[in-house]
Amino acid sequence: MKSxxxxxxLVTLLVLCGxxxxxxxxxxxxxxLIFVILILTFxxxxxxxxKN
Known part of the structure; x- marks a missing residue:
């Protein structure tokens, strides 16, 4: 589960960099920048x- x-x-980071x-x-x-902030908020x- 951890992997x-x-x-x-990692995939999210790659998508953001792309x-x-x-x-x-x-x-x-x-x-x-606005788009990245929206993605990070999501x-x-x-x-x-x-977590809950």
């Missing part, structure tokens, strides 16, 4: 609900 959690964290790279290539840094909420 699955680490794998999901979106950041794409956004920087297109020059929408502010939009990408992940935090998911982890909080998983």
């Amino acid at each position: 699955k959690s680490n794998l999901s964290k 979106f950041l790279i794409l956004a920087i290539k297109h020059g929408n840094i502010i939009e990408s 992940i935090a909420v998911k982890f909080i609900f998983n």
Whole structure:
């Protein structure tokens, strides 16, 4: 179970890095930051609900 959690964290990190790279290539840094903040908020909420 722990390895699955680490794998999901790794995949999430890779996805975030991918979106950041794409956004920087297109020059929408502010939009990408807002998007990353939304994703991080979603992940935090998911982890909080998983603990309960």
